Amino acid sequence: MEPILQSGGSALVAGCGYLGRRVADRLLARGITVYTLTRSTEKADQFRQAGLQPIVGHLEKRHGLPELPPVDAVLWAVGFDRQAGNSRESVWLDGLRQLVQSLSRNPPPRRFVYVSSTGVYGDAGGSAVDESTAAIPTTESGQVCLKGEQLLSTTLSHHLPQTLGVILRMAGIFGPGRLLRRVQDLREGTPIAAAPDDWLNLIHVDDATSAVEYFLTQPVAVNDLLCQPSEISSAATANTHDLPTINIANQPTLTRRQYYSTLARACDAPAPVFASAKADQSREGETLQQERHRPSSGNKQITSIFRSRLKGLEFQYDDIQKGIRASV
Template sequence: MTTPTLPARLVAGCGYLGHRVAASWHGQGYETHAITRSIDRAAAFRAEGLHPVQLDLADPKSDSLPEADVVLWAVGFDRDAGIPRERVWLDGLQWLTEHLSVAPRRFIYVSSTSVYGEGDRELVDESTATNPVTEGGLCCVKAEHLLRELCAKRHPETQVVVLRLAGIYGPDRLLRRVTDLQQQNPLPGDPDHWLNLIHVDDAVRMVNFAANAATVPDVINVVNQHTLTRQQYYTALAELVSAPPPVFQPANEVDATDQQRRRSRGGNKRVASAFREQFDVGFEFDNVATGLRDAVMRTSAPS
């Protein structure tokens, strides 16, 4: 008996999350196309069984894209590239949407919980109005609206699913250099402020759910159920790497740059998901202590 061919999928943004999703889709048997501007990464993707699409979303030269039943946009912002955020996150998104050769069944857009603003320890979920205060949060809201408008006009049969991700952590990404803890370098930020997090493997699980499930909400907050404070997070991490307890910089010594970084990480709100009450995606690392242990064990080199 001939095995039925699964529909193709397209990933724009093959970074920390997108590359893992592409590998997962390939492993499930989907023909997976991955956009990259790098010749070397294109070759690496091809060796992994992916179908590279060499394209710079900040300056696209191609006229068309491969057909795809599901499109994932997981494009990050490269500060070192010297390209304005809007040029990729808005102009690049518009170009990609307008150049899809067929209407996908679903277009999954990876957004951020920074769209909810800073907060003052309040609880927010998908029903909370957006109120971004950072450049990234503002751009995410604009991109969410832009994508919905474009698909409504060009691809009305496409469901746009917005995944608002909390801070991603996992192997080789522990939010802070372990050496800072080992050397007791003071950490900026209020130790009692909330950290909203999601392990990268659970983020992949949510993307797979959004791609595969028969029914999916239009907006989903992707976040661990058990929010913890910065003090709790760094204390757990210090214990795992046999470092002294974390030391935090006094509030009066935190400069404007550090304050801006805190704002960009989401301020001091607790993010939840009403969606989690309706469906069980099966997160493995809702307990951040367990997720941290996994991340430390799988980190390839001291960070």
């Protein structure tokens, strides 16, 4: 089977941030024309200087998108900006619906990759979770991600039936530039107000980029990426859709204690101390003490039924401790 994307092809990246920008750069290096959707004219100038083709538009606004070019593949990696004053629903649901409808005015893309979150699974009491597990999110973010997955399935079926949608449920993305606040708190000896022996499911940004690039460019056997009926519980059935869904996480999973201990050693900080939460208003931004004030996406170990079937997809940082050291 020929690649979905190759030199001379085109792609649209909606959400050109920490992950999306890396994907865009890799596609550009392949000789692919990459359109990047942004609401910022300043970022549009930066993208243009880097050889990307920026499109200024507003997903959260009705009729907020200009006419889109025809493309071979689409990446949805839209984050949530709390400072922008929009709800998750307006960006992740209304924006997604608007994007698919806009794309339907052109020849259909062959592939639509949707970056979701392992937060859709909720809490599993520390047990292993794979793609056959019921999606029962416990946070607003997880709930809207799951609604987005279901919305993509229905909107593609209605507007772009020839386009294959693929859901990538990402663990927490870490990497260069993402650990600075944690490093500062460790160096200051700030107590960590979270369960030390709960699991932290992570994916290094380079590996997340490789996974997205793989599904944007490579042909896949859809039947190999669908759970069989015997694998899916009745609880899971109520939350599933008909799109291939793959968990993307480095293995094996670390506990929070292992993660912060490795990070402390990597940055020559004191060993982490875990304690009950105490409000810390001394500076802006979330500190380690404030972690418990966020709703938890649950204690679980993310695994994947399908990863071993993905020939040619290799991760650099399944040794997460190596990934941490490379990111500091």
